[in-house]
Structure formats: structure tokens, C-alpha cells
Amino acid sequence: MNDDLLLLGGKEFSNRLLTGTGKFGNHGQIPKMLAASGSQMITVALRRVDVSEQSENILEYIPKNVTLLPNTSGARNAEQAVRVARIAREAGCGDFIKIEVITDMKYLMPDNWETLKATEILAKEGFQVLPYVLPDLPLAKRLENAGAAAVMPLGSPIGTNRGLETKPLIAMLIENACVPIVVDAGIGKPSQAAAAMEMGADAVLVNTAIATARDPEAMGRAFDLAVKAGRAAYLAEMAEASTFARASSPLTGFLDEEQP
Amino acid sequence: MSFYKVVEQYRDFNVPKFFDQVNDEDIILSMAKEKPDPMDLLTLLSPRAAGHLEAMARKAHQLTVQYFGRTIQMFIPLYISNYCNNGCAYCGFNHKNSILRRKLSLEEIEIEAKAIAKTGMQHVLFLTGEAQHMTPMSYLVDASRLLKKHFASVAIEVYPLEIEEYRQLYEAGVDSMTMFQETYDEGVYKRVHLAGKKMDYHWRLNGPERAAKGGMRVVNLGALLGLSEPRREMFFTGLHASYLENKYINTEVAISLPRFNEAEGDFQPDYLVNDKTFVQFMTALRIFLPRLGLTVSTRENATFRDRILPLGATRYSAGSSTGVGGYTEIPDGQTPQFEITDARSVAQVADAILAQGYQPIYKDWDCI
Numbered sequence: 167m168n169d170d171l172l173l174l175g176g177k178e179f180s181n182r183l184l185t186g187t188g189k190f191g192n193h194g195q196i197p198k199m200l201a202a203s204g205s206q207m208i209t210v211a212l213r214r215v216d217v218s219e220q221s222e223n224i225l226e227y228i229p230k231n232v233t234l235l236p237n238t239s240g241a242r243n244a245e246q247a248v249r250v251a252r253i254a255r256e257a258g259c260g261d262f263i264k265i266e267v268i269t270d271m272k273y274l275m276p277d278n279w280e281t282l283k284a285t286e287i288l289a290k291e292g293f294q295v296l297p298y299v300l301p302d303l304p305l306a307k308r309l310e311n312a313g314a315a316a317v318m319p320l321g322s323p324i325g326t327n328r329g330l331e332t333k334p335l336i337a338m339l340i341e342n343a344c345v346p347i348v349v350d351a352g353i354g355k356p357s358q359a360a361a362a363m364e365m366g367a368d369a370v371l372v373n374t375a376i377a378t379a380r381d382p383e384a385m386g387r388a389f390d391l392a393v394k395a396g397r398a399a400y401l402a403e404m405a406e407a408s409t410f411a412r413a414s415s416p417l418t419g420f421l422d423e424e425q426p
Numbered sequence: 427m428s429f430y431k432v433v434e435q436y437r438d439f440n441v442p443k444f445f446d447q448v449n450d451e452d453i454i455l456s457m458a459k460e461k462p463d464p465m466d467l468l469t470l471l472s473p474r475a476a477g478h479l480e481a482m483a484r485k486a487h488q489l490t491v492q493y494f495g496r497t498i499q500m501f502i503p504l505y506i507s508n509y510c511n512n513g514c515a516y517c518g519f520n521h522k523n524s525i526l527r528r529k530l531s532l533e534e535i536e537i538e539a540k541a542i543a544k545t546g547m548q549h550v551l552f553l554t555g556e557a558q559h560m561t562p563m564s565y566l567v568d569a570s571r572l573l574k575k576h577f578a579s580v581a582i583e584v585y586p587l588e589i590e591e592y593r594q595l596y597e598a599g600v601d602s603m604t605m606f607q608e609t610y611d612e613g614v615y616k617r618v619h620l621a622g623k624k625m626d627y628h629w630r631l632n633g634p635e636r637a638a639k640g641g642m643r644v645v646n647l648g649a650l651l652g653l654s655e656p657r658r659e660m661f662f663t664g665l666h667a668s669y670l671e672n673k674y675i676n677t678e679v680a681i682s683l684p685r686f687n688e689a690e691g692d693f694q695p696d697y698l699v700n701d702k703t704f705v706q707f708m709t710a711l712r713i714f715l716p717r718l719g720l721t722v723s724t725r726e727n728a729t730f731r732d733r734i735l736p737l738g739a740t741r742y743s744a745g746s747s748t749g750v751g752g753y754t755e756i757p758d759g760q761t762p763q764f765e766i767t768d769a770r771s772v773a774q775v776a777d778a779i780l781a782q783g784y785q786p787i788y789k790d791w792d793c794i
Contacts (some may be wrong), residue, residue: 174710189496189497190495190785211792213787213790216578237440240792242676252511269675270675271675271677271717272672272717274717274762325493326492338467374492374495378492378496
């Protein structure tokens with residue numbers, strides 16, 4: 167029995183890999199990837215959901231046992247993000263919402279200020295808010311106080327596959343936050359996901375690295391294993407690194423032995 | 427500062443001499459750079475770089491998949507008027523051409539919109555000729571509001587507007603604008619634009635910037651390949667996109683690569699761009715600007731469009747008709763602005779995209 171559960175927005179998850187739907191060449195790959203990765207939560211850009219159901223609906227490809235995390239991708243300010251969240255709820259996507267407010271089209275950096283504003287409004291309305299942010303400790307505390315269900319700092323800019331470039335800043339959040347820290351964006355390799363989990367992240371969200379792999383299903387499986395390995399290593403409490411060699415069996419230990 | 431400063435900066439730059447000096451090492455280096463600069467773009471546009479096309483294509487493919495995934499956003503053009511005051515030597519809508527002129531009423535636009543919406547298409551681009559007295563702002567605003575009721579995203583390709591006018595259209599539901607400079611060469615521009623407000627090179631050149639200031643989410647640029655030396659044209663197009671991308675971080679910048687196509691009149695372009703050069707242009711632009719939208723229209727034929735899909739494209743038009751009222755009527759004696767060469771339906775284009783392992787995106791943004 168798995169007693170290491172992730173509690174997110176009042177819901178328990180036994181798997182700590184969150185996935186995305188954005189870049190698949192075919193919606194049909196999504197359920198296969200979910201099955202292989204064991205991911206229990208998947209983010210969907212509401213901007214690509216046809217709520218009028220005129221055309222193919224991406225939501226049909228997400229199994230019922232997987233929790234939907236609609237996101238506000240495309241929103242340029244808090245007001246738009248709030249509107250998107252409300253539409254998502256009305257469309258039956260549940261209470262989880264990932265706030266993604268991006269005003270910069272070149273690096274796609276999240277706008278922390280607008281994200282905080284949207285979080286404050288939506289948390290009051292009963293949403294389980296997961297804000298996607300640049301890692302910043304004072305902001306994370308304010309998001310927490312505003313009622314965020316988690317904080318999602320970026321490892322590096324969206325889609326770059328550059329890994330944990332913001333590692334020291336994420337470490338501060340992990341050390342000080344009272345809500346789960348989900349590393350989102352920039353993770354390009356399973357080893358980078360494992361590294362995030364080893365440092366104590368509660369979960370990671372991976373989209374590009376899985377969706378754009380030659381075999382998304384196999385890559386989903388690889389990320390699942392990496393996240394599990396990283397989490398296990400974190401729980402096992404790794405020994406500290408040091409500059410100089412430390413022998414497993416000290417050569418001078420006999421000097422401390424009690425003389426008869 | 428406007429983009430014209432950049433045009434001036436490179437006006438006397440000796441492009442042929444630069445191309446003569448480009449060697450294979452330069453090309454490999456430009457391709458490998460994390461942040462290519464304008465000279466890297468020019469290097470990749472050089473005739474010598476054509477010898478590195480496969481490597482450029484692989485890099486362009488990798489960057490496109492990384493930033494856009496295996497997705498292609500679909501859109502459909504809707505011509506609502508072909509009245510035009512301009513005398514563009516190359517265009518079927520030239521005011522001197524005695525063609526059947528027509529402007530759709532709002533009722534007729536709605537009929538067309540309903541017919542298009544049935545195809546599942548949710549991104550529409552509406553176009554007019556450039557006759558402000560026939561298609562004034564009030565008409566454009568009304569058309570925008572009407573189309574927004576039927577589509578998730580509404581784009582425009584109309585005469586250049588003032589900042590406030592772009593803002594008015596944005597508020598009426600328009601999120602994207604397309605403005606083709608046609609040619610960045612001021613001398614050639616003067617030679618081919620013989621009447622009308624389009625004669626003003628600067629007014630047109632600054633149109634995309636005014637649109638960005640007016641709040642448009644997407645600004646799409648282009649040079650009509652054939653009017654002037656195409657490698658130089660692509661260089662300025664790339665610089666224009668880069669200028670806007672850096673200055674207006676809220677705006678998504680895209681480029682189209684329209685090649686000269688047969689239209690009404692006897693215009694013979696000075697330059698013809700073959701398929702190989704077209705692909706070089708596409709891939710060079712992608713390497714220079716990895717997040718750039720790249721639009722491929724139905725000016726290109728179906729076979730070619732299918733083949734270039736993985737090389738950097740992000741947007742495809744489909745099911746296009748370039749006649750006014752073309753989705754519900756058989757245009758009787760109407761002359762299109764240009765000839766389309768991919769006559770497949772929306773569903774057929776979507777199937778072809780899927781067959782390439784890509785996902786056609788019918789709805790990518792809803793301006794709510």
C-alpha cells in the first residue's frame with residue numbers, strides 16, 4: 167500500500183508526475199501516454215477546448231480516473247485568467263485550475279503579479295488554484311496566503327528542455343512553503359525530473375519532453391520511473407556531498423579505540 | 427523609432443558581396459548558434475547555404491516541434507469585398523482591372539460564416555480590398571462583431587489603420603492582423619504601387635507596429651516573393667519580425683511567404699522562387715526566430731504543402747476561396763485576388779496533416 171500520497175487541493179494522488187496535452191501530434195496518443203506514465207492529473211489549455219462541441223473535443227481522450235487541470239494559457243492578465251477559469255468550471259472541467267498568465271511572447275515568462283491577482287480571486291471562489299510562476303519566495307508565500315493549493319515554479323522557460331536552471335530558487339520554495347511545490351516547465355529529461363524530486367519537490371509537470379518524444383508512451387513510462395526514483399531517494403534522505411573523500415571504513419579509526 | 431531605421435541601416439549593405447564571402451564554416455556556425463543575429467540570418471539565406479539544406483531542415487524541424495509541438499493551427503480566409511482604390515501592378519484587385527466588384531452585406535457575411543463554421547473551422551481571416559470609402563471602419567467593426575459570434579478567433583487583412591482603429595477592432599473581437607509589405611525595397615515599391623494610399627511605403631511599413639500598439643495579439647507579416655530580390659526581401663522580413671518581437675513582447679509575430687501567383691493582368695515578376703529556395707527561406711527564418719509563427723497558404727499546391735509541413739510551418743489555411751461570397755455561391759465572372767493551387771476541403775487538409783503525424787488545431791485561441 168502506498169502511504170506516500172500527494173495531497174493536492176484536497177485530493178490524494180499516488181503518482182507525482184503531472185502531464186500535459188499541448189504538443190501531441192495526435193490526441194489518440196494521450197490515453198496511451200497516461201496509461202504508461204501512471205499520471206493521474208493532466209493539464210489542458212481551455213483555449214483549445216471547443217466548449218460548443220462543434221469539433222473534436224480533446225476532453226474525450228482523457229480517462230475519467232485522471233483529474234483534469236484546465237489551464238488559462240493565452241490569458242494576458244488576471245481578468246482574462248479569471249474568466250477562463252470560470253468558463254472551465256461551467257464546462258464541467260472541475261475545480262482545479264492552473265493559472266498561466268503570460269504577456270511575453272518571446273520567452274513565455276509567467277507574469278507573477280497578474281498570477282497573484284487571479285489566484286486571490288479564484289481561491290475565494292472555491293477553485294483549487296495552481297499558479298505557474300517564476301520562483302520567488304515572497305511571492306510564493308503570498309500565493310500560499312491567498313489560498314493557492316500549490317505553487318508551480320518553472321525549472322526553465324516553457325518548451326526549452328533546459329532543466330532546473332532555477333534550482334537554487336526552487337530550493338528556497340521547497341524549504342519554506344507550506345503548500346506542495348510542483349516544478350513545471352523546462353524539464354526535458356527524466357534525469358532532470360528525478361533531480362527535482364530528489365531535492366524535495368512534491369511533483370513535476372512534464373509536457374514537451376513527453377509529447378514531442380519520438381515515442382511519447384515510452385517517454386511517459388521513463389518519466390514515471392524517474393519521478394518515483396527521485397522521490398524514493400528524497401525520502402531515503404541522501405547523504406551529504408563533500409569536497410574531500412570520506413572512506414567507508416576509516417583508516418585511522420583504530421586511534422579512537424579504547425586502549426585496554 | 428520605427429522599423430524604417432533598421433531598413434535604412436541596411437539600405438546600402440552589399441548583400442551580393444556578403445554572399446560571396448560566406449563559407450561552409452560560417453553556415454555551420456550560424457546554424458549552431460543559440461541566439462543567431464541578423465548576419466546569421468543572412469548567412470543562412472545565402473545561395474551557398476542551399477548546400478546545407480538538409481541540416482537546416484532538421485534543425486528547423488527540431489525547433490518547431492520543441493516550441494509548437496506536432497500541431498498545425500488551421501484558418502480560413504473570407505473575402506468580404508474586392509473594391510480597391512490601389513493600383514498595384516501585380517494584383518487582381520487593381521482598381522484599373524475591369525472585374526466584377528462586390529461587397530458583402532452583413533447578412534451575406536453571416537451566410538458565409540455559417541457555411542464556413544460547418545466545416546469545423548474556428549479561426550477566420552476576413553479580407554477586403556483597400557477601398558476605405560466602400561469598407562469604412564464602421565463596416566469593419568460590424569463585420570468583426572458578427573464574425574466573432576461564429577468563430578473563436580477573428581483576424582483581419584485590410585488596409586492599414588491608425589492605432590486607435592486597430593484598438594476598436596480588437597475590442598470588436600479581432601485578435602490578429604496580417605499586413606504584407608509586398609516589398610521592402612523602396613524603389614521597387616514605388617514602381618509597382620501606382621495609385622492609391624498604398625503608394626505610401628511608410629504608412630504600410632508601420633502598419634504592423636500600429637497594430638501591435640493597438641492591442642492585436644498576433645501580427646503576421648510578409649513580402650510577396652517575386653517583386654524584388656527575394657533573399658534580401660527575406661532578410662528584411664526576418665528583421666521586421668525580430669524588431670516587433672523585441673519591441674512588443676505582448677505580440678506574437680508570424681510570417682507568411684507568399685510566392686507570386688497568377689492573377690488578373692499581365693504582370694510578370696522579375697524573380698521566381700523555386701521550391702528549394704522557398705524551403706531554404708522557411709528553415710532560415712525558423713532557425714533565426716524559433717518562436718515565430720510561419721503561415722503557409724493555399725497559394726502553394728497540395729503536394730508541396732504536405733511535404734513542407736514538418737519544416738517549420740505552424741499555420742495552414744485550408745478550404746480557401748478567394749472570391750467574394752465564394753463559400754456559398756459560385757462566383758460568376760469574379761476575378762480572385764490570386765489563384766489558389768491547393769483546392770482541398772478543410773477536412774481533406776486536416777486529414778493530410780494527421781497523415782503526417784501532426785494534429786490540426788481548429789481552435790487555438792478564443793478572445794474572451
